[in-house]
Amino acid sequence: xxxxxxxxxxxxxxxxxxxxxxxxxxxxxxxxxxxxxxxxxxxxxxxxxxxxxxxxxxxxxxxxxxxxxxxxxxxxxxxxxxxxxxxxxxxxxxxxxxxxxxxxxxxxxxxxxxxxxxxxxxxxxxxxxxxxxxxxxxxxxxxxxxxxxxxxx
Amino acid sequence: xxxxxxxxxxxxxxxxxxxxxxxxxxxxxxxxxxxxxxxxxxxxxxxxxxxxxxxxxxxxxxxxxxxxxxxxxxxxxxxxxxxxxxxxxxxxxxxxxxxxxxxxxxxxxxxxxxxxxxxxxxxxxxxxxxxxxxxxxxxxxxxxxxxxxxxxxxxxxxxxxxxxxxxxxxxxxxxxxxxxxxxxxxxxxxxxxxxxxxxxxxxxxxxxxxxxxxxxxxxxxxxxxxxxxxxxxxxxxxxxxxxxxxxxxxxxxxxxxxxxxxxxxxxxxxxxxxxxxxxxxxxxxxxxxxxxxxxxxxxxxxxxxxxxxxxxxxxxxxxxxxxxxxxxxxxxxxxxxxxxxxxxxxxxxxxxxxxxxx
Numbered sequence: 001x002x003x004x005x006x007x008x009x010x011x012x013x014x015x016x017x018x019x020x021x022x023x024x025x026x027x028x029x030x031x032x033x034x035x036x037x038x039x040x041x042x043x044x045x046x047x048x049x050x051x052x053x054x055x056x057x058x059x060x061x062x063x064x065x066x067x068x069x070x071x072x073x074x075x076x077x078x079x080x081x082x083x084x085x086x087x088x089x090x091x092x093x094x095x096x097x098x099x100x101x102x103x104x105x106x107x108x109x110x111x112x113x114x115x116x117x118x119x120x121x122x123x124x125x126x127x128x129x130x131x132x133x134x135x136x137x138x139x140x141x142x143x144x145x146x147x148x149x150x151x152x153x
Numbered sequence: 154x155x156x157x158x159x160x161x162x163x164x165x166x167x168x169x170x171x172x173x174x175x176x177x178x179x180x181x182x183x184x185x186x187x188x189x190x191x192x193x194x195x196x197x198x199x200x201x202x203x204x205x206x207x208x209x210x211x212x213x214x215x216x217x218x219x220x221x222x223x224x225x226x227x228x229x230x231x232x233x234x235x236x237x238x239x240x241x242x243x244x245x246x247x248x249x250x251x252x253x254x255x256x257x258x259x260x261x262x263x264x265x266x267x268x269x270x271x272x273x274x275x276x277x278x279x280x281x282x283x284x285x286x287x288x289x290x291x292x293x294x295x296x297x298x299x300x301x302x303x304x305x306x307x308x309x310x311x312x313x314x315x316x317x318x319x320x321x322x323x324x325x326x327x328x329x330x331x332x333x334x335x336x337x338x339x340x341x342x343x344x345x346x347x348x349x350x351x352x353x354x355x356x357x358x359x360x361x362x363x364x365x366x367x368x369x370x371x372x373x374x375x376x377x378x379x380x381x382x383x384x385x386x387x388x389x390x391x392x393x394x395x396x397x398x399x400x401x402x403x404x405x406x407x408x409x410x411x412x413x414x415x416x417x418x419x420x421x422x423x424x425x426x427x428x429x430x431x432x433x434x435x436x437x438x439x440x441x442x443x444x445x446x447x448x449x450x451x452x453x454x455x456x457x458x459x460x461x462x463x464x465x466x467x468x469x470x471x472x473x474x475x476x477x478x479x480x481x482x483x484x485x486x487x488x489x490x491x492x493x494x495x496x497x498x499x500x501x502x503x504x505x506x507x508x509x510x511x
Contacts, residue, residue, distance in 0.1 A: 040492065041492050107357035107359060111357050115365065126363070130363060131505050133360075134502050134505065141495040141499075142495070142499060146428075147502065147506070
């Protein structure tokens with residue numbers, strides 16, 4: 001059942017504006033710094049509410065594409081639980097799976113395989129997946145963070 | 154462990170006075186104020202005025218409460234396991250001062266059992282410490298033009314110090330030991346979140362795994378061992394219009410590969426947005442390397458520095474997580490530290506690019 005208005009997003013926006021426009025001007029020093037951090041945290045949560053579940057779904061799809069079908073065949077240092085969860089994910093309707101558990105299982109396997117060197121020969125596709133995941137995290141945590149570009153260094 | 158947390162200036166002055174007199178002779182303390190600075194260290198500025206009216210401008214660096222060096226619990230206590238306590242840090246600073254490095258002269262140190270906690274008193278060097286000002290103010294334009302080369306010269310001097318003269322408390326942290334330490338930190342924080350927080354989920358960082366994998370495959374194992382400052386970057390320099398006057402904050406000093414300092418100085422976080430100047434936001438790598446070699450440092454292999462830049466970016470990313478851990482584990486009460494945890498992904502983006510450029 002939907003909650004009454006306002007939405008979580010709208011509530012956070014209201015509180016963030018209060019902190020920035022009314023509280024912050026009255027503060028100085030360490031308190032002003034903390035107030036700016038607090039408003040920034042609310043903005044992060046707001047972006048996560050809007051973008052978070054799509055980012056999770058995209059990450060899961062990416063993990064499946066990388067690991068989903070032949071995880072048994074690889075067999076390198078794979079966590080048993082991770083395998084079971086991935087099998088459940090591949091074999092069943094995705095909606096029935098707990099996205100978070102599946103993400104954890106997939107990431108556990110991805111990390112273990114990177115660590116063991118099992119994915120050394122698939123560098124390009126691994127990098128593409130990880131870069132997209134990182135970009136999706138940054139879109140929530142700090143959308144202004146620019147890609148690294150050096151001139152003359 | 155001392156419990157002398159949150160002392161007011163009057164109390165600090167009272168506790169400090171007997172040792173000031175013991176060291177300098179009859180004198181009074183004036184203008185004692187706490188300077189803003191790190192959360193784990195307190196820095197106090199004060200003057201000592203002798204009976205003859207002579208004035209010394211000094212700094213007191215102390216640990217509030219029991220935040221000295223890491224205890225037997227290692228990083229789980231909230232401190233970098235290889236960091237130095239204040240007495241050892243003071244001793245290290247004395248050694249590098251005698252070697253001619255730009256560093257404040259230490260007058261005396263007090264043990265952890267002292268009512269002030271572990272602390273030491275050193276000369277106060279006038280100048281600017283805030284990195285954004287050093288990087289943007291017109292007054293430091295001349296300094297910025299010379300600092301990359303000067304950093305190379307200073308580091309060459311530090312790395313050449315005879316290791317037998319260094320305090321016994323310094324940890325040997327060659328590259329594999331550093332990788333193992335930060336590996337343990339990354340895994341340990343994740344295990345803590347899984348086992349000891351209500352969310353009960355581990356934390357996964359495939360980008361950090363790619364960085365670890367790359368670092369293990371490119372390890373400069375044969376590097377000579379020497380003194381490493383461990384946090385040599387803008388923010389730990391006292392700067393005047395002519396350049397760097399003093400290097401601060403020696404608590405992460407260790408024995409390892411000197412190229413670690415050169416790479417750390419190039420890590421993106423320390424450019425404070427000035428990415429056109431890869432060395433600390435102020436200079437060029439060529440000048441850093443030339444200064445290092447001209448001052449007697451070993452020939453710089455840019456690939457080795459790049460290795461340490463990748464390592465430093467990974468380290469800073471894991472340290473961002475460590476800041477969140479300190480709050481989430483209840484070691485400190487600071488919601489700002491939680492927000493720093495959300496900056497780990499900035500380093501992940503940088504790492505992917507740094508590795509791909511290699």
